[in-house]
Amino acid sequence: MSDSAVLTTRPVPPRQLAWLRSEVADWTSQGIITPDQADRISRHYTASDHTRFSVGRVLLYLGGGFVGIGLIWLVAANLDQLSPVARFVAVTVLWLSFLAGGELLASRQASRPLVGAVRLLAALGIGAVLFQAAQSLQVPAFEPRLIGLWAVGALLHAYAVRAYAPFLVGILAGVTWWFAQPLWDEQSGLAVVVLFGAAAVLAAGLAVLHDGRLDSFAWAWRTVAGAMALLSLFAAAIPDIGEDGLTWSPWLVGALVAAGVAAVAAAVVARGARALEPAGAVVVLGVATLLGLWSTGSDTSDVDASDWMHAAVSVAAYVVLAVALVALGTVREHTALTWMAMGGLVVFTTFQSFAVFAPIVTGAWLFVVLGTVFLGSGFLFDRARRELVQALDTDTDTHTDGAAR
Numbered sequence: 001m002s003d004s005a006v007l008t009t010r011p012v013p014p015r016q017l018a019w020l021r022s023e024v025a026d027w028t029s030q031g032i033i034t035p036d037q038a039d040r041i042s043r044h045y046t047a048s049d050h051t052r053f054s055v056g057r058v059l060l061y062l063g064g065g066f067v068g069i070g071l072i073w074l075v076a077a078n079l080d081q082l083s084p085v086a087r088f089v090a091v092t093v094l095w096l097s098f099l100a101g102g103e104l105l106a107s108r109q110a111s112r113p114l115v116g117a118v119r120l121l122a123a124l125g126i127g128a129v130l131f132q133a134a135q136s137l138q139v140p141a142f143e144p145r146l147i148g149l150w151a152v153g154a155l156l157h158a159y160a161v162r163a164y165a166p167f168l169v170g171i172l173a174g175v176t177w178w179f180a181q182p183l184w185d186e187q188s189g190l191a192v193v194v195l196f197g198a199a200a201v202l203a204a205g206l207a208v209l210h211d212g213r214l215d216s217f218a219w220a221w222r223t224v225a226g227a228m229a230l231l232s233l234f235a236a237a238i239p240d241i242g243e244d245g246l247t248w249s250p251w252l253v254g255a256l257v258a259a260g261v262a263a264v265a266a267a268v269v270a271r272g273a274r275a276l277e278p279a280g281a282v283v284v285l286g287v288a289t290l291l292g293l294w295s296t297g298s299d300t301s302d303v304d305a306s307d308w309m310h311a312a313v314s315v316a317a318y319v320v321l322a323v324a325l326v327a328l329g330t331v332r333e334h335t336a337l338t339w340m341a342m343g344g345l346v347v348f349t350t351f352q353s354f355a356v357f358a359p360i361v362t363g364a365w366l367f368v369v370l371g372t373v374f375l376g377s378g379f380l381f382d383r384a385r386r387e388l389v390q391a392l393d394t395d396t397d398t399h400t401d402g403a404a405r
Contacts, residue, residue: 017045084136091132095125103161116165119157123166126153127173144180147173164216171220175199182251189241191252193292196232197285198259200225204281205262208270219334225277226325226337229284230344233321236291237314237348243295259285280324287317318348 021042028038102118127150134146154170157163179195203225210218235241263278270277294310322341329337 020045088129088132088136091125091128095122095129098122098125099157102163106161116163119161119163120165120169123154123157123169126150126157144177144184148177148181151177158217162214164220167217167220171224175224178255182249182255184251186247186249188244188247189235189238190244190246190289190292193232193236193241193288194246194252194285195255196228196235197281197288198255200228200232201259201278201281201285202255202262203228205259205264205266205278208266208274208277209262211270211274222277222328222332222334223336223340225281226328226340229281229321229325230318230340230348232284232288233291233314233318234344234348234351236288237311237318237351239310240295241292246293277328284321291317315349318345 024033024038024041027033028035033041098118098121102115102122105115105118130146130149130153134143151170151174154166154173158165158167158170178199179192182191182195203221207218207221207225210221263282266278267275291310291314322345325337325341329335329341
């Protein structure tokens with residue numbers, strides 16, 4: 001059988017291809033592989049014809065986003081020159097055209113950025129159709145339910161065609177609805193904390209369920225889970241955020257139930273350490289809720305022992321969460337989680353310092369203390385990351401040696 005019959009090529013970014021070829025040359029010079037093997041490895045990979053963040057791709061997505069938002073804006077402007085039925089038909093035709101056009105381009109193997117831009121237009125067009133239908137039915141355009149329906153439509157589109165652009169639209173709309181709907185009737189600081197934590201549980205469970213099936217979707221859900229967990233503890237650490245208690249609503253209960261279902265499903269499906277992700281998010285939800293309920297009842301201008309204790313526990317919990325996210329980002333090769341954790345810790349520590357400690361440690365000394373905290377946190381972060389990477393490398397080498405034997 002000829003080489004061409006069995007050897008398939010795989011496109012990779014040019015930088016990765018250059019690195020691979022330099023490594024292959026080094027392996028060949030050391031006698032690890034033969035020249036023939038080196039040639040077969042090199043021919044297995046080709047340079048892809050696009051980069052992830054190329055100018056053309058950015059412009060296509062920006063263009064798609066502007067056109068889609070423009071459609072929604074036209075609906076909001078009421079298009080008085082047309083009747084409600086004509087407006088609805090016009091917007092629907094545009095949406096269906098984008099929907100069919102994106103899949104037609106994909107079937108003809110058109111440029112991926114172009115396909116993504118048209119699919120983005122279709123995902124935004126769903127919102128235009130929904131808002132126009134609501135306007136025709138005399139439903140207020142600011143109803144959170146419309147955003148929820150938009151999220152559902154965009155996510156259905158994304159999962160039906162395995163498209164990332166509609167998926168991002170669905171996530172953004174879904175996160176907006178997640179908070180807007182429960183807070184529509186009753187605003188509560190503690191409810192915000194609980195919603196952040198519940199969103200972290202839901203997204204973590206969905207990330208685990210997507211692993212190995214839709215890895216790009218899993219990456220996005222894991223990013224949302226990390227962001228929601230950080231925001232949950234951040235909000236919970238605000239002094240007396242839960243002093244008014246928690247006002248229950250059917251939507252809030254539904255959010256907690258959905259998060260619980262996702263966590264249980266992930267625990268059933270996942271194996272090994274993967275099940276720890278939704279479990280960790282559940283812990284974050286519990287800790288954030290308790291911190292939110294912990295009301296010191298004192299004026300921020302007169303910091304007492306209870307304020308110190310609340311701030312100390314909040315900082316400790318946030319540091320533990322940040323370290324856990326750094327570890328998860330290292331294990332999952334998810335760089336965004338690592339940067340979110342470090343950035344979140346900087347913002348959180350700065351906020352706590354000025355909101356709680358500033359009345360005691362003032363002026364230049366506040367910045368000295370704050371800088372010391374950052375230096376210590378940075379040292380611990382870097383050391384933990386190095387030890388984790390070394391442990392993973394050792395574990396990989398052990399498994400490799402065992403398999404060789």
